[in-house]
Amino acid sequence: MTLARTDYRAVVVGAGILGLYTAYHLARAGERRLLVVDRGRLSAGGSGRNGGGIRQQWETRSTIRLAREAVAAYRRFGREFGHNVWFRQGGYLFLAGTPEELQRLARVRDAGRSEGLPVRLVGTDEVERLVDGIVPGACVGGCYLASDGTLYPYPAVWGLYEAVVALGVEVALGVEALGVRRDDRGKLAEVLTSSGGVSSPTVVNAAGGWSGEFSRRCGLDVPNVATRHDILATEPVKPFLDPMVVRVSDGLYFSQSMRGELVGGLSVSHPPGTQAGVPSSPRFVTAMASALVGLLPRLAGLGVLRAWAGFYDDTPDGFPMIGEDPRLPGFVHANGFGGHGFMLAPSASRRVASSVLNEPVDLDPREFSPARFLGPGAAPSSERLQLG
Amino acid sequence: MASAPPRRFRFGRSEVEARPGDTILAALARRGWPSLARSIRYHRPRGPVCGVGNCTGCLVRVNGVPNVRSCRRPARDGDVVRSENSWPSPRFDLFGALDLLLPNGVDTLHGLRRPAWAAPLYQGFGRRLAGFGRVPDRSPDVPARGSRSRTTEVTVVGGGRSGRAVTEALVRSGEHPLLLERRSTTDPDGPGPALTPGAELLPGTTATFLDPPRPGEGSGFTLLAIDDDAQGVLVRTRTVILATGAYDGSLVFEGSDRPGVITADLALSGAGLPLGESVVVGGGARARAVLDRLGPGVTAVVAFGEIVPEVVRAAADLQIPLYPRSRVVRSVGHAHVRALELARRDGGGTFRLPCRTVVLAHRRLPNAQLAFQGGARRRWIDVPGAYYPEVDGLGRTSVPGIWAVGSAATPSGRAGPAAEQVVAAVLDPGTPAPPPAPGPPSELVPYYRELLDEPRHGKWVVCPCEDVLLGELEAAVARGYRGIELVMRYTGVGTGLCQGRYCLPEAIVLLSILEGRAPAEGGFVTQRPPLVPTSLGALAALREELLPEAGT
Numbered sequence: 001m002t003l004a005r006t007d008y009r010a011v012v013v014g015a016g017i018l019g020l021y022t023a024y025h026l027a028r029a030g031e032r033r034l035l036v037v038d039r040g041r042l043s044a045g046g047s048g049r050n051g052g053g054i055r056q057q058w059e060t061r062s063t064i065r066l067a068r069e070a071v072a073a074y075r076r077f078g079r080e081f082g083h084n085v086w087f088r089q090g091g092y093l094f095l096a097g098t099p100e101e102l103q104r105l106a107r108v109r110d111a112g113r114s115e116g117l118p119v120r121l122v123g124t125d126e127v128e129r130l131v132d133g134i135v136p137g138a139c140v141g142g143c144y145l146a147s148d149g150t151l152y153p154y155p156a157v158w159g160l161y162e163a164v165v166a167l168g169v170e171v172a173l174g175v176e177a178l179g180v181r182r183d184d185r186g187k188l189a190e191v192l193t194s195s196g197g198v199s200s201p202t203v204v205n206a207a208g209g210w211s212g213e214f215s216r217r218c219g220l221d222v223p224n225v226a227t228r229h230d231i232l233a234t235e236p237v238k239p240f241l242d243p244m245v246v247r248v249s250d251g252l253y254f255s256q257s258m259r260g261e262l263v264g265g266l267s268v269s270h271p272p273g274t275q276a277g278v279p280s281s282p283r284f285v286t287a288m289a290s291a292l293v294g295l296l297p298r299l300a301g302l303g304v305l306r307a308w309a310g311f312y313d314d315t316p317d318g319f320p321m322i323g324e325d326p327r328l329p330g331f332v333h334a335n336g337f338g339g340h341g342f343m344l345a346p347s348a349s350r351r352v353a354s355s356v357l358n359e360p361v362d363l364d365p366r367e368f369s370p371a372r373f374l375g376p377g378a379a380p381s382s383e384r385l386q387l388g
Numbered sequence: 389m390a391s392a393p394p395r396r397f398r399f400g401r402s403e404v405e406a407r408p409g410d411t412i413l414a415a416l417a418r419r420g421w422p423s424l425a426r427s428i429r430y431h432r433p434r435g436p437v438c439g440v441g442n443c444t445g446c447l448v449r450v451n452g453v454p455n456v457r458s459c460r461r462p463a464r465d466g467d468v469v470r471s472e473n474s475w476p477s478p479r480f481d482l483f484g485a486l487d488l489l490l491p492n493g494v495d496t497l498h499g500l501r502r503p504a505w506a507a508p509l510y511q512g513f514g515r516r517l518a519g520f521g522r523v524p525d526r527s528p529d530v531p532a533r534g535s536r537s538r539t540t541e542v543t544v545v546g547g548g549r550s551g552r553a554v555t556e557a558l559v560r561s562g563e564h565p566l567l568l569e570r571r572s573t574t575d576p577d578g579p580g581p582a583l584t585p586g587a588e589l590l591p592g593t594t595a596t597f598l599d600p601p602r603p604g605e606g607s608g609f610t611l612l613a614i615d616d617d618a619q620g621v622l623v624r625t626r627t628v629i630l631a632t633g634a635y636d637g638s639l640v641f642e643g644s645d646r647p648g649v650i651t652a653d654l655a656l657s658g659a660g661l662p663l664g665e666s667v668v669v670g671g672g673a674r675a676r677a678v679l680d681r682l683g684p685g686v687t688a689v690v691a692f693g694e695i696v697p698e699v700v701r702a703a704a705d706l707q708i709p710l711y712p713r714s715r716v717v718r719s720v721g722h723a724h725v726r727a728l729e730l731a732r733r734d735g736g737g738t739f740r741l742p743c744r745t746v747v748l749a750h751r752r753l754p755n756a757q758l759a760f761q762g763g764a765r766r767r768w769i770d771v772p773g774a775y776y777p778e779v780d781g782l783g784r785t786s787v788p789g790i791w792a793v794g795s796a797a798t799p800s801g802r803a804g805p806a807a808e809q810v811v812a813a814v815l816d817p818g819t820p821a822p823p824p825a826p827g828p829p830s831e832l833v834p835y836y837r838e839l840l841d842e843p844r845h846g847k848w849v850v851c852p853c854e855d856v857l858l859g860e861l862e863a864a865v866a867r868g869y870r871g872i873e874l875v876m877r878y879t880g881v882g883t884g885l886c887q888g889r890y891c892l893p894e895a896i897v898l899l900s901i902l903e904g905r906a907p908a909e910g911g912f913v914t915q916r917p918p919l920v921p922t923s924l925g926a927l928a929a930l931r932e933e934l935l936p937e938a939g940t
Contacts, residue, residue, distance in 0.1 A: 078501040154877050240523040260519025282598035289927035300925030301453035301524035306916035
């Protein structure tokens, strides 16, 4: 495949939700000569493999702000992009198994309330009402926000893809970004791809699970770790569950999609860096089944249709990396979302675009700047609600 | 067996008597053609299609558990069986009005977006309509089982002719193979394989790889064998010989999803449905088998191309007309087919063949999902028009340790290796193989190409599980989405309860025409585990079997 030009204003690596949204914001800001490359097809990576959860309950106020903005964007997505994502705001319910976990959820509630969200702690009776058939005594309580929800991820990718193409962005699928070349002053000069090199003052690393690999190909030592996560979907049944349910102790999460399938996963550890095209693992499928049936015994009769896996792009402190890498001017990070890129993409990508355009970015650099991993000393806080 | 007391189960408000060995479907079929459910999106009538556990036309709720294949599930005394996805009943379903109100379907991807205030209404209504069956009332009764794991050197999957021959040859060579066979020992379709002394038989089971081999880790495989009660056994084995056979494929035309349109598998199974006044579609060996079985029940034979002499002779004996080089336009009827409409060959108009059953016997597809899931390379074969595992002349696939024999590896009517040759090569992997022979060109591609050029009306259901229409495939291609993997995500084709067994082969051929390239260039989908819906309860019960190696 040959690219349309040899010089671009910006090259975005990754045609997932983050990369496409970033290209969209840039094109809307009037930028031309934009290129998005992806070595796979659309929805082949995390944007086509996630469970579609969209939540605003977090431990840090900065993430809550991004999440609120994202929820508003997904609410209007169908009208804006011509594709229904069927964003259903059935709530997110975190379950605490111990008083300590409930204390932690109280902090989540406090953080949400300080941002004006009606997050509330719920007792076991309300948990039993929200999750019909849950085993009595399965939890000591929970934390709930009704305006969180789930969506159907694929149409978001289609809608954005068609929108950016209509805006004149070149989307080259099946083209792999191989690295970059610097000029004499150390600034970004050229992006090397499997279809040849193109000159560009900016490259955006939105490669999801492969972003660490791409940064390192560009000579940047980054702490991103690709962590494999499995997920399964059951046969579709009539609606019986409104909220996304997340258990704090083991990261078990599940919700019922608009198609009626129960979709969920569990934090099962796998060796890091497992290959792409990942088959689901037997220990995940059986552990997930065991956890689900343990919590909702009547699900024992529900059939699993398929299981698959994808990658979380994890950082040490649980915050993503948004912004220019100080070691390589022109190299902009849009990665490290730890499995939550889809839910934060509409708002996070706005900041990525601002960073490309050298506009001010309204994010705490101690939490989001790639520079935070470079100097001595750790980040002041961390976003530890890396569940569901 | 004959002296066993009769069993009775409830179906809706009535009580049904079952004979020993009956499946639920067989017992219901004795009272006439059963209406069991409506389709997922448009509430179109649905009925049994295959009778061998592949399709989703015979799903029922049994003892509070949804989506049970009534053609596989033995009828047991006291069972409570209910129809699904219809109100008040599959025959008179109120939501069936949707099908009439939306003659060309509804575009849930792009439509239903405005006005903004209506979005929650669309969403609420859409959510109510989605899903097939209701969530289980309670956990199912689990019959007690023995050990849930086996370890063996060689596992043969499929106990048909090829599988049985290979199993027997293995035993003669001193092996103790494990044989997984889908039919149960009390199957109406014949008792499945008799136990070969020296081999262990797990009857009534369907296999899926739980742990597909990765390159460079050739230390064996973990198979999950699921039985008709949705109970599982873990099989650890070093060699897997797939003899999973073939099944009759579907055909897309207007109303191809109407009850009464069935595949030859159902006509030849012992499900006992009333199959008089049948039109057979297909002019080859499979059509001949249907003519032999149904005899005077067949009223006409229709084929895309020429009809083979043996079918011509059989039709002459039955004094029934033949329609070679013909194109099916649509099925006529509402809740059941009343006629099959064909295009006139001389170019002018259509004509109808009155019938109560349309038997699709035109194309026999390999049951090769397991081979692909195991990572075997695939090759497209134009007749019948399907991906087969790439095998050498001895059944060796591209994955060391996985073999494929019989009609899962070689199209019907073409010679494969003898069982003794396969076993000799399994036991001595160095054995050289003869090269495979080339096959004839496709009749299906020109058939569908002609069809796509014609003006169309009504619903052409490509994927009966999810009610995906031909127009949705065309729209996806028109918008630039290419290849089956992407179009599957775009339209939902192949994501339903039958795991794409019926729609994907059709969709791949149709897409190849729409995209103007060879079918194999459009790629294929990943075969994800499990290959058959497997209950959470069965999977949870296997957790302990895996624990020693799990370490989580």
